[in-house]
Amino acid sequence: MRKDGVVAVLFLAPSLIGFAIFYLIPFAMGFLYSFQDSTVDGSFVGLDNYKALHASSSFRKAAANTFLFTGVSVPLIIALSLLFAHLLSQKLFIRNWLQTAFVMPLVVPVASIVMMWQILFDWNGTLNVWLQSLHIERIDWMKSNWATGVLVIVYIWKNIGYNIILFLAGLQSIPRDYYETADIEGASKFHKWIHITLVYLTPTMFFVTLMSIINSFKVFRETYLIAGDYPHDSIYMLQHYMNNMFLSLDIQKLTAAATLMVGCILILVSLLLAVERRFRNFMD
Amino acid sequence: MALFRKLALTIVMGVVATAMLFPIIVTITNSLMTEAEINYNYSLIGKMVNTAAGEKERFINLKLIPDWVSFGQYAEVFIHKPVFLHMFWNSVYLVVPIIIGQVLVASLAAYAFAKLRFWGRDKLFVVYLMTMLMPFQVTLVPNYIIADKLGLMNTNSAIILPGIFSAFGVFMLRQFMLHIPYSYIEAAKMDGAGHLRIFYQIIVPLIQPGIAALVVLLFVDNWNMVEQPLIFLEDSFKQPLSLYLSRINEGAFGVAFAASAVYMAPMVLLFLYAESYFIEGIQLSGIKG
Numbered sequence: 150m151r152k153d154g155v156v157a158v159l160f161l162a163p164s165l166i167g168f169a170i171f172y173l174i175p176f177a178m179g180f181l182y183s184f185q186d187s188t189v190d191g192s193f194v195g196l197d198n199y200k201a202l203h204a205s206s207s208f209r210k211a212a213a214n215t216f217l218f219t220g221v222s223v224p225l226i227i228a229l230s231l232l233f234a235h236l237l238s239q240k241l242f243i244r245n246w247l248q249t250a251f252v253m254p255l256v257v258p259v260a261s262i263v264m265m266w267q268i269l270f271d272w273n274g275t276l277n278v279w280l281q282s283l284h285i286e287r288i289d290w291m292k293s294n295w296a297t298g299v300l301v302i303v304y305i306w307k308n309i310g311y312n313i314i315l316f317l318a319g320l321q322s323i324p325r326d327y328y329e330t331a332d333i334e335g336a337s338k339f340h341k342w343i344h345i346t347l348v349y350l351t352p353t354m355f356f357v358t359l360m361s362i363i364n365s366f367k368v369f370r371e372t373y374l375i376a377g378d379y380p381h382d383s384i385y386m387l388q389h390y391m392n393n394m395f396l397s398l399d400i401q402k403l404t405a406a407a408t409l410m411v412g413c414i415l416i417l418v419s420l421l422l423a424v425e426r427r428f429r430n431f432m433d
Numbered sequence: 434m435a436l437f438r439k440l441a442l443t444i445v446m447g448v449v450a451t452a453m454l455f456p457i458i459v460t461i462t463n464s465l466m467t468e469a470e471i472n473y474n475y476s477l478i479g480k481m482v483n484t485a486a487g488e489k490e491r492f493i494n495l496k497l498i499p500d501w502v503s504f505g506q507y508a509e510v511f512i513h514k515p516v517f518l519h520m521f522w523n524s525v526y527l528v529v530p531i532i533i534g535q536v537l538v539a540s541l542a543a544y545a546f547a548k549l550r551f552w553g554r555d556k557l558f559v560v561y562l563m564t565m566l567m568p569f570q571v572t573l574v575p576n577y578i579i580a581d582k583l584g585l586m587n588t589n590s591a592i593i594l595p596g597i598f599s600a601f602g603v604f605m606l607r608q609f610m611l612h613i614p615y616s617y618i619e620a621a622k623m624d625g626a627g628h629l630r631i632f633y634q635i636i637v638p639l640i641q642p643g644i645a646a647l648v649v650l651l652f653v654d655n656w657n658m659v660e661q662p663l664i665f666l667e668d669s670f671k672q673p674l675s676l677y678l679s680r681i682n683e684g685a686f687g688v689a690f691a692a693s694a695v696y697m698a699p700m701v702l703l704f705l706y707a708e709s710y711f712i713e714g715i716q717l718s719g720i721k722g
Contacts, residue, residue, distance in 0.1 A: 153549035156628045160549065164542035167598030172564045175575030182574065233449070240435075242443040249708060250450035256704040256711075257457055258657045260678040261693040264686065265456040268475065268493055275495040306453065311715060318716040356719045359566075366568040370659045374679045388660075391570035395664070400574050407571040414566050 183404040198405035211390035219365045222301045226361055230309050234316030252310035263374040270299050296384045304368045312357050319353030355425045464690040466499040475686040506691035524673035528655045531596035539602030544632050547610035561600040569660045591665040602647055605718050609643030646714020649707050
């Protein structure tokens with residue numbers, strides 16, 4: 150493991166220096182700040198910042214909203230993208246066109262489309278016009294608990310193409326003869342789907358879950374551009390909280406919140422990895 | 434029967450696909466309306482609808498087909514709003530250096546991670562991966578302090594440099610390099626080639642599809658940036674289009690459709706041109722090495 154060491158350092162150096170300056174060091178600094186009372190000559194205050202955070206109702210709200218959003222939208226997008234990937238892998242007319250349509254939202258900049266969301270979901274917007282014509286009471290989409298639902302839709306619209314591409318690749322990599330063998334043995338469609346398709350998609354599923362979680366944090370862009378610094382309570386996310394703490398220069402709470410968020414992400418990823426490892430042992 | 438099933442399935446998927454494209458189609462068709470028509474449709478004098486309570490109220494009128502096709506909104510954007518073009522170029526000046534820088538730096542690092550053996554390699558790679566998962570806000574304060582110390586505040590470099598060194602390119606190009614057999618490298622070593630030569634004469638040509646995919650993905654992601662310029666570029670004259678667009682959207686819709694269409698055009702065209710690379714890039718990043 151050591152023979153290429155010197156060459157490796159040369160190849161890695163540009164990346165590692167920049168990575169350290171702009172990612173590793175800031176990350177470590179943030180962690181240290183979260184235990185101090187000031188960023189300049191601060192003294193160690195233990196868990197005080199975390200206690201303050203715990204006492205803050207806006208932090209609790211933001212954390213709960215973020216968990217709720219990720220908890221709802223990630224399983225939903227995985228189920229939907231699996232369904233559409235499955236349908237797209239069937240014999241269809243204009244299949245490549247359909248696939249292009251699903252992937253297209255991925256490349257459309259958020260800012261280009263924000264206006265569309267406003268037109269659709271405004272109190273006087275298009276969706277409410279449609280509801281009216283169906284004689285259904287209109288809904289204040291962005292200023293009620295429906296706002297979470299709107300964000301879930303926007304998130305799925307934007308990211309489903311990415312997952313579909315991954316699932317399509319996963320589906321294609323399952324050897325045909327598995328299904329043929331199962332056919333000979335007289336397995337039902339459902340049985341084949343559970344015991345062949347789903348099992349062999351698990352590695353893909355792992356990666357899709359990971360990317361979906363990462364992308365669920367990025368939905369902040371949409372929320373911010375649609376609703377600004379202080380959106381309706383139900384879509385006030387951890388990122389809003391951190392941004393606002395930054396603007397009000399409450400660095401201690403911000404770094405503590407960031408550290409907690411990193412902790413949660415690490416736990417989540419380790420859990421996923423552990424599940425994946427157990428599953429791989431089980432497959433071998 | 435099989436044909437009927439195929440047709441039915443195509444129609445169902447076609448409906449969903451149309452819904453996916455709906456916002457994009459609306460933006461483009463509306464960008465071709467006259468400003469008067471836009472104002473009529475969206476300034477709440479458009480459509481009168483009876484509310485449940487019985488009184489008449491004004492609603493937004495979403496229209497797909499323009500009464501007259503007009504390039505007036507585009508003319509307005511390009512001729513009467515010089516600030517638009519200025520910010521369009523701001524976006525370009527942020528994104529292009531990030532793409533070039535990240536491809537250079539990341540391809541070198543990816544070679545080390547994929548093809549060289551050294552102590553702590555896999556652990557270091559996990560560290561790279563972990564930072565990819567973190568939202569921007571997590572390192573916000575320290576990044577701000579570092580940018581301040583390096584004198585980067587309110588300069589493009591405060592956004593470009595972190596963009597160049599983000600772990601994504603290393604991750605993706607490594608995936609591509611893992612598929613290159615070791616025997617190629619062994620053979621080149623036999624012929625007396627050094628690693629740098631192997632890198633640019635063997636590896637780089639072989640991973641060109643990977644580089645193309647990375648360029649597309651980086652372009653998409655960075656063209657879209659919102660948080661970084663919001664924090665690091667106080668001077669609104671330096672900000673990219675993403676922020677400017679969200680401001681002209683407020684209230685008046687007027688030229689916003691044309692501006693939005695121009696803003697999404699490079700992405701959409703690049704995607705249609707390089708779709709296969711884009712898809713290959715995503716698929717290969719999902720296959721574990």
